Amino acid sequence: MQQSSAVLPCSVTMCNIKRRKNGKIKIGVQSRSSIAIKLLLAALLGLTVYAFISFDYKEIVFSEAVVATARNIRTVFLKPALSADTFKNVLYQLLVTFCLGTLATLFGAIPAFFCSLLCAKNLAPAWLANMVKCLIALVRAVPTVLWVLIFAVSAGLGSVAAVIGLTFHSFAYLTKVYAEAIEEIDGGTIEALRSSGANFWQIIFQAILPASVSRIVAWTFMRFEINFTNAIAVGAAAGAGGIGFNLFMAGSFYFNLQEMGFLTYVVVIAVILLEFLSTKVKEKVR
Amino acid sequence: MNDRTKDVFFKRKITYILVFAVFIAVYLVSAFITEYHMQEGLASFPKAMAWIGENLFPDEKAIRRFPKIIEKLTETALLSVAVTVIAAVFAFLFSLFGSKATGFHGAINRIVRIFAAFFRNVPDVVWAMLLMFSFGQNILTGFFALFFTTFGLLTRAFIETIDEVSASGIEALKVSGADFVQTVFQAILPSALPGVITWILYMIETNIRNSTLIGILTATGIGYLFDIYYKRLDFSSASLVVVSIIVLVIAIELISNLIRKVIL
Numbered sequence: 001m002q003q004s005s006a007v008l009p010c011s012v013t014m015c016n017i018k019r020r021k022n023g024k025i026k027i028g029v030q031s032r033s034s035i036a037i038k039l040l041l042a043a044l045l046g047l048t049v050y051a052f053i054s055f056d057y058k059e060i061v062f063s064e065a066v067v068a069t070a071r072n073i074r075t076v077f078l079k080p081a082l083s084a085d086t087f088k089n090v091l092y093q094l095l096v097t098f099c100l101g102t103l104a105t106l107f108g109a110i111p112a113f114f115c116s117l118l119c120a121k122n123l124a125p126a127w128l129a130n131m132v133k134c135l136i137a138l139v140r141a142v143p144t145v146l147w148v149l150i151f152a153v154s155a156g157l158g159s160v161a162a163v164i165g166l167t168f169h170s171f172a173y174l175t176k177v178y179a180e181a182i183e184e185i186d187g188g189t190i191e192a193l194r195s196s197g198a199n200f201w202q203i204i205f206q207a208i209l210p211a212s213v214s215r216i217v218a219w220t221f222m223r224f225e226i227n228f229t230n231a232i233a234v235g236a237a238a239g240a241g242g243i244g245f246n247l248f249m250a251g252s253f254y255f256n257l258q259e260m261g262f263l264t265y266v267v268v269i270a271v272i273l274l275e276f277l278s279t280k281v282k283e284k285v286r
Numbered sequence: 287m288n289d290r291t292k293d294v295f296f297k298r299k300i301t302y303i304l305v306f307a308v309f310i311a312v313y314l315v316s317a318f319i320t321e322y323h324m325q326e327g328l329a330s331f332p333k334a335m336a337w338i339g340e341n342l343f344p345d346e347k348a349i350r351r352f353p354k355i356i357e358k359l360t361e362t363a364l365l366s367v368a369v370t371v372i373a374a375v376f377a378f379l380f381s382l383f384g385s386k387a388t389g390f391h392g393a394i395n396r397i398v399r400i401f402a403a404f405f406r407n408v409p410d411v412v413w414a415m416l417l418m419f420s421f422g423q424n425i426l427t428g429f430f431a432l433f434f435t436t437f438g439l440l441t442r443a444f445i446e447t448i449d450e451v452s453a454s455g456i457e458a459l460k461v462s463g464a465d466f467v468q469t470v471f472q473a474i475l476p477s478a479l480p481g482v483i484t485w486i487l488y489m490i491e492t493n494i495r496n497s498t499l500i501g502i503l504t505a506t507g508i509g510y511l512f513d514i515y516y517k518r519l520d521f522s523s524a525s526l527v528v529v530s531i532i533v534l535v536i537a538i539e540l541i542s543n544l545i546r547k548v549i550l
Contacts, residue, residue: 072416252503267409
């Protein structure tokens with residue numbers, strides 16, 4: 001090949017042009033990643049089709065159910081009304097949910113910061129970092145509601161189980177993202193402090209925390225939004241209080257769709273306000 | 287040390303003390319409102335850990351239930367894949383109208399974004415209870431409850447992805463006279479696909495966890511199975527359910543990491 005390319009450079013460039021069987025020049029290049037994407041999409045579609053075939057639909061009349069759903073959706077979203085509860089109490093329950101989310105975020109964030117120091121690659125030895133990351137992945141894999149129910153065995157259903165259950169997942173999530181934020185810090189900063197004789201905690205509080213604080217705050221606020229929605233869900237599924245519990249009672253006990261609609265609107269407005277607030281905070285710390 | 291560096295350290299110390307004080311204040315107010323008691327919280331830890339230790343290894347009864355658990359777990363995994371794929375198809379179509387890069391009128395962009403925000407922010411528990419009335423204890427209840435929130439979330443994520451990666455490619459194709467369908471298939475889809483797939487994989491994993499919760503509410507899938515064992519105080523079987531969920535979620539996380547490594 002080497003020799004022939006020296007003699008006939010033209011033919012070598014010809015070789016590099018790939019042609020289809022009918023002689024047309026191939027335009028697209030099949031790289032490893034594009035093949036992987038095609039395989040993945042095919043697998044996902046195949047699984048979806050298989051899923052629909054394998055589901056046990058229990059002889060439901062689909063069209064009737066859809067019509068009934070549409071009617072219920074109309075009642076919930078177009079005729080919201082408060083009948084069983086006072087508006088003041090609804091707002092108070094919203095505040096309770098808000099505080100459940102706050103406590104879970106606070107209790108998750110503080111240990112998560114210290115734990116992230118143990119699993120950031122630029123601070124901790126590799127074996128320790130990997131071990132902590134594995135443990136964190138285990139904690140994160142358990143759904144929040146199951147943590148709540150596990151703690152409800154020992155603490156009873158209520159705010160204690162709710163807060164601790166929510167805390168587990170936010171702790172694991174925040175440890176992961178904090179560690180990623182810390183790993184992005186320039187290694188030179190840490191080395192400079194280390195070589196000038198700073199001890200571990202001085203490095204943490206004079207270099208690591210100031211350098212990563214904006215990302216840490218952004219992630220914490222994002223987690224707070226998630227905790228707020230989770231607190232609603234946990235309140236409903238595990239009877240842990242707050243507006244989620246009101247929603248559950250209105251929906252599953254009293255079948256009061258109008259009340260459910262009203263509570264839903266209160267929640268949606270609160271979440272949108274939180275989203276707005278969290279964008280503002282993120283812009284400010286950036 | 288001169289005065290200015292001292293000043294920096296002093297200011298930082300004040301900041302740390304202030305932040306700490308704010309944390310304490312937030313804790314006190316929130317604990318008062320939610321009636322959370324620190325002692326009770328701490329006291330529940332050793333008990334919960336003992337519970338986990340006691341029930342972590344399945345007893346004979348739990349092992350007999352293992353085939354049933356695997357069946358429901360497979361159903362849940364398939365459900366979350368199906369929900370995510372179908373929601374992703376709809377979300378991608380909608381995100382074309384919501385993205386600024388595709389050049390639709392600003393009003394259309396805004397309508398799509400508000401539509402997505404609505405579906406994203408109505409809690410999935412509301413959808414679940416709403417659908418319970420009409421679909422009953424059916425897998426479709428869980429399917430639609432997860433579908434609506436996934437659709438809302440993915441629409442926003444896809445709009446951001448398209449805005450980020452496709453703007454210049456779309457412009458180039460438009461200038462050379464491509465029509466809308468050509469632009470979608472030649473510019474938007476190829477450039478946004480890695481981002482779209484990352485989001486799909488993330489949502490599959492999230493939906494498995496969420497479907498546990500929906501399952502408890504709507505009496506379907508793996509969540510219901512846990513709930514039954516839990517309420518019968520058959521904690522060994524319940525914890526076998528938890529362990530199976532952990533294994534499934536971690537397996538999916540590992541597979542997604544592998545896929546992401548290849549395609550990005």
